[in-house]
Structures are given as structure tokens and as C-alpha cells.
Amino acid sequence: MRPITLTTDFGSRDGYVAAMKGVCYSAAPGAMIVDITHEIPPQNLRAAAWVCGSALPYFPPHSVHVIVVDPTVGSDRRPLVAEYRSGFVICPDNGLLGLLTRFMHLGAIREISVDEPVSATFHGRDVFCPCAVRLAKGGRFEEVGPRVIDPVSASFDHPVFTSNGCRCDVVHIDGFGNIILSLHRDDAFKPTLVSVAGRNIPMKRIYADVAKGEMVALWGSTGFLELAMRDGNATLELGLKPGDQVEVQSS
DSSP states (O other), rough: OOOOEEESSOOOSSSSSHHHHHHHHHHHOOOOOOEESOOOOTTTHHHHHHHHEEEEGGEEEEEEEEEOTTTTTSOOEEEEEEEETEEEEEEESHHHHHHHHTTOOOEEEEEOOOOSSSSSSHHHHIIIIIHHHHHTTTGGGGSSEEEESOOOOOOOOEEOOOSSSEEEEEEEEEETEEEEEEEEETTTOOEEEEETTTTTBBBOOOGGSSSSTEEEEEEOOTTTEEEEEEESSHHHHHHOOOOOOOEEEOO
């Protein structure tokens, strides 16, 4: 049976995640379910895309990934399934698939056909997980529902290149306070420093290349440019938040 992963903004206080798992285990007692995280900031699609883009590529290619972060819950938005590395990504049609394409290549998309009454506000339990189990047990993608060619569009802003650098966005703040920017190692620009609020932060290879308490810029484990403070919190130091712009220079 294919592994199933769950990513939500539900937290661990309530029974929502347990209800989703209960649906999976009831239909497939031998299911392998992996929690990516349930601590996505509420309704934060960008954070969900970053976390999933960082983690999902390392799962077996045939895995089924359920992502329930949905500021459009209760609306008429469509429940979707997208092909991904011989497996699938299941999520609401709220722009998340578009954001994920910055980190991973998705294939064809289908809308999940719902033939019986379900909760208007808990599709994770009533629509997404039942579909995930069917696919994890070998169900055919073509039987999920009709093909979708117009998913809701959303995207991260790509870096804007200038004569001696670029402007890029803060994409994510991780649990250490490290700041991840939208510039990737494979982009056609290799910075030597990052300028934030009048401070020039040097590019280094690892965190330990600077003294404790000093700021450093480096290529993080996902290939994106990262700002960090050794043994400290770069976000508290710089006051940046997702969506802010940063100047990256070559000299």
C-alpha cells in the first residue's frame, strides 16, 4: 500500500487530525500514515507550500500526500488531486498547487467527485482522506473525477535581477528563526552578500563560519538562500516577515 502523508494547520489540541487518521485506518487498517506537520500557521498557504516542497520530494515516488490548509473552507472551491512522481498530491483548489510548483513538478490534475453528502467544513476528513486511501490502495487516477485545466492560480514572486544583484522575497521563517528567501542556488546569480536594513550580511558555506551572535547568509539544505544568526534568531534580529523584500548583491 502506498504511504499517505498528512499536512495541516489543525494543530494538536483538537481531534481533527485524529479524525482524518481514523478515516484512513477504518478503510485500510494497514495504512502507513506519516505526519509532515500540523503546525502550519492558520490559513498560511505559502508556509504550507514551503514545508511540503521541502519534505515531499524525499518520500517514495508513489506516495499520496494530503495537504489541508484552506482559507477558502466552506466555499464552492474544488477538491483536487495532482499527479506527482508516480504518486499524488491532494488539496483544496485555493492556489496551493500553484505555490507548490516553485518547489516540485506536478502533473495532471483532477477534481474529486463527491457522490454523497459531506461536511461543508471538514473535507479533510470526508473528501480528501477517503480519496487518499483509494489511491493508496491502487485506485486509478482517471476514476477520481473530471480533468481540471484551470486550477486557482497563485505563485511566489521570482527574484528580480538588476545589474549587480537582485531583489527577492522572504518565503518562509523556520522554527529556528532562519529566514528563507526566494533565490535558489540554481538561479543565474551567485551573491556575495545580502543587504538588510543597512546591514551587509556575508555569504558563507555553513553557520559555523561566523562567530556566535553574528549574521550569515548561506545556501540552505533545500537550495534556497537563507539568512541566519549563529546560535540566535535572525527573524528577531532583522524584523523580517514573509513577503518582505531583500536586496542581494554580487559585490
